[in-house]
Amino acid sequence: MKNLFRLFFVIQIFICGQIQSQNKIAYTIEAGPGVKKGIYSPGSEYFITSNEKKIKVWLASTGALVKEMSTNFIVNDLAFTTDGKEIIAAAGNDLIVFNQESGKSTGIMKGHSAKINAIEFTSDGKFIVSASEDHTVKVWNLEHKINTQTFTEHSKPVNAIDLSSDGKFLASAGSDSQILLRQLASGIVINKMSKGNEVIYALAFSPDGSKLASGGTDQEVVIWDPLKGSIIKSVKYHTGWIHDLEYSPDGKYLMLASGDKRVRILEENSEVFFLTYPKNNFPPVSVAFSPDGKHLSIVNYGNSKVEVRDVRALNITPRIFFKNADDKNPPQVMVTYPTGFKDSKVTVYEDNLNLKGNAIDETGVHTVFVNGMEVKISSGGDFNINLKLATGDNFVKIEATDLQNNTSIKKINIFKANADENLVYDAKDAKTYLLVIGIDKYKYWRPLENAVKDATDIVGLLTAKYKFENANTVSLYNEKATIQNIYGEMRSLVEKITPNDNLLIYYSGHGFYDPLLKEGYWIPVDAHKAADGEYLSNTSIMNLLGKINTRHTLLIADACFSGALFQDAHRGYVENVEKTKSRWGLTSGRLENVSDGRVGGNSPFAEHLIKFLKDNDKNKFPISELVQEVKVNVANSSDQTPIGNPLRNIGDEGGEFIFYKK
Numbered sequence: 001m002k003n004l005f006r007l008f009f010v011i012q013i014f015i016c017g018q019i020q021s022q023n024k025i026a027y028t029i030e031a032g033p034g035v036k037k038g039i040y041s042p043g044s045e046y047f048i049t050s051n052e053k054k055i056k057v058w059l060a061s062t063g064a065l066v067k068e069m070s071t072n073f074i075v076n077d078l079a080f081t082t083d084g085k086e087i088i089a090a091a092g093n094d095l096i097v098f099n100q101e102s103g104k105s106t107g108i109m110k111g112h113s114a115k116i117n118a119i120e121f122t123s124d125g126k127f128i129v130s131a132s133e134d135h136t137v138k139v140w141n142l143e144h145k146i147n148t149q150t151f152t153e154h155s156k157p158v159n160a161i162d163l164s165s166d167g168k169f170l171a172s173a174g175s176d177s178q179i180l181l182r183q184l185a186s187g188i189v190i191n192k193m194s195k196g197n198e199v200i201y202a203l204a205f206s207p208d209g210s211k212l213a214s215g216g217t218d219q220e221v222v223i224w225d226p227l228k229g230s231i232i233k234s235v236k237y238h239t240g241w242i243h244d245l246e247y248s249p250d251g252k253y254l255m256l257a258s259g260d261k262r263v264r265i266l267e268e269n270s271e272v273f274f275l276t277y278p279k280n281n282f283p284p285v286s287v288a289f290s291p292d293g294k295h296l297s298i299v300n301y302g303n304s305k306v307e308v309r310d311v312r313a314l315n316i317t318p319r320i321f322f323k324n325a326d327d328k329n330p331p332q333v334m335v336t337y338p339t340g341f342k343d344s345k346v347t348v349y350e351d352n353l354n355l356k357g358n359a360i361d362e363t364g365v366h367t368v369f370v371n372g373m374e375v376k377i378s379s380g381g382d383f384n385i386n387l388k389l390a391t392g393d394n395f396v397k398i399e400a401t402d403l404q405n406n407t408s409i410k411k412i413n414i415f416k417a418n419a420d421e422n423l424v425y426d427a428k429d430a431k432t433y434l435l436v437i438g439i440d441k442y443k444y445w446r447p448l449e450n451a452v453k454d455a456t457d458i459v460g461l462l463t464a465k466y467k468f469e470n471a472n473t474v475s476l477y478n479e480k481a482t483i484q485n486i487y488g489e490m491r492s493l494v495e496k497i498t499p500n501d502n503l504l505i506y507y508s509g510h511g512f513y514d515p516l517l518k519e520g521y522w523i524p525v526d527a528h529k530a531a532d533g534e535y536l537s538n539t540s541i542m543n544l545l546g547k548i549n550t551r552h553t554l555l556i557a558d559a560c561f562s563g564a565l566f567q568d569a570h571r572g573y574v575e576n577v578e579k580t581k582s583r584w585g586l587t588s589g590r591l592e593n594v595s596d597g598r599v600g601g602n603s604p605f606a607e608h609l610i611k612f613l614k615d616n617d618k619n620k621f622p623i624s625e626l627v628q629e630v631k632v633n634v635a636n637s638s639d640q641t642p643i644g645n646p647l648r649n650i651g652d653e654g655g656e657f658i659f660y661k662k
Helices: 002-022 451-465 483-496 538-547 604-615 623-637
Strands: 025-030 035-040 046-051 054-059 065-070 075-080 086-091 094-099 105-109 116-121 127-132 137-141 146-151 158-163 169-174 179-183 189-193 200-205 212-216 221-225 230-235 242-247 254-258 262-267 270-276 284-289 295-300 305-310 332-337 345-348 352-360 365-370 373-375 382-388 392-402 407-416 432-438 473-477 502-508 511-514 519-522 552-558 582-587 620-622 643-646 658-660
Touching: 025 538, 035 075, 035 284, 035 295, 035 305, 046 075, 046 305, 054 075, 054 086, 065 332, 075 116, 086 116, 094 116, 127 158, 127 169, 158 212, 169 200, 169 212, 179 212, 212 242, 212 254, 221 254, 254 284, 262 284, 332 392, 332 407, 352 365, 352 392, 365 382, 373 382, 432 451, 432 483, 451 473, 451 502, 451 604, 473 483, 483 538, 519 538, 538 552, 552 604, 582 623, 604 623, 620 623, 623 643, 623 658
Parallel strands: 116 158, 158 200, 200 242, 242 284, 345 407, 432 473, 432 502, 502 552, 552 582
Antiparallel strands: 025 305, 035 046, 046 054, 054 065, 075 086, 086 094, 094 105, 116 127, 127 137, 137 146, 158 169, 169 179, 179 189, 200 212, 212 221, 221 230, 242 254, 254 262, 262 270, 284 295, 295 305, 332 352, 352 382, 365 373, 365 392, 392 407, 511 519, 582 643, 620 658
């Protein structure tokens, strides 16, 4: 019997280890500082996040940003309607309704006298339920946007609610340690459940409604029989408060997040997956399974990133949304590139534009036509087509048809502007912004010797000899170079910089390359090893740079494995590189380790970069000239080969960054 028990124990460890090893990070989302919530659309097409007063919609398949929406108050919870067409945000004391396709607010529901903590939709999509700090739970009619029921049995703030999948039962709980189960239609409380004096922060019905999980400050997960009001079992895995609970779409697993910085997935009496975050990281506060069972998302409050993991190894049966045969709703169509539409119009400068979009429908999208031409659709509904643009207005019609022949039509106007005609570039009027990041004193990585010296030497040289002003310069050194600060400064440039301005970003610090994901990263000062969720990925950097509408952007990175940033170097001849938009990068190496240099000196890359800038006696020169000199001199004097070329897919039109002497 002992040997049999040992064999069972070993098998359990083996299975857990196998699943753990396969639950890799699929991608991370740069949601912004203070991200608090993340949920999936009913069909798993979209993922939305809230950070502070912003709501962001992402493609769930890739993590690409689709659109942003804003509120006047911090968003505490989010919900999708069952058809995926509307998003509800709990912002302060109010509920704000957004059209998912347009991103515009379609109404506000007021009635709570204090902050709303949680919201849930009924299964028919007609009503939404809200729980508040004002001790009440309210039911709202979505069509008429009015309050239809108010429940006042709780004596303290209500922190959590959940609805059974059939919409018949509502569970609510909070700071008064009570779980109340009521019939939603009548509002009658049929069971009161309590297990002590804990504050309850999380509730989750199993998909079949036979179980209700609760968790809070007593660090236990309690599984209740909601109709009997009795405890089925309780499990104490954690040493921190339980912040969130969610069943998998098939009810096989229960996922929980707690204040001890752990995420666990439980199956019956065994643990099949766990994830522990470093001690100085923020605790996970929101977790979600995608309805298709392929991914789970983890939000760590205070962090700017959302971690999305591939959990296909768990073999979760997806939740399928069937469409009524009489339903005449057509597909939803969204344009994901170009961005920046206002009233269905956007201005671009490209002659040839790769239009990208997404079409979704419960029963599936059958065809998509763009200006009468059929385009291919991916399994996730993504499509793209190359359009040759004429100067001025280019009217585009997108038609999407589902399997029941319901058709939606989206009309947009892509205005192709000539940069020289619409915004005459004058170097005398242009501001050049400088963001410099240098890190020597890493907390968990090997310290560097010269990264900060390289950065400060370059700042001093650029502001003394060239047209870079201290007023437009931001420096982040050592302890200030956290991922939140780096991301925050780059994001602030999106609002600050005009199309007539230029930008130079210089990074000197550790770099990392993941060969499996083929992704490069910058390493912030407080990032742990083997914790890529704490790194700033090339994808995130490029996404931010793509949103900064400059005339010229130049990124210089003195870090290992920086060469993954670049596009193909082949390009045509451009007559006036100064007036034409450019997006260039110069890095100290390709996919290789690079030297930090002698103690007290400069790295080989920075040394030759500084020498060229010091020795230059021309009034102006293009980046290509600097690139050529630095590449040759560094390669001849060290074992690394710098690379300098246009950056990938962020708006380079053939121009070049120009350095001007004062």
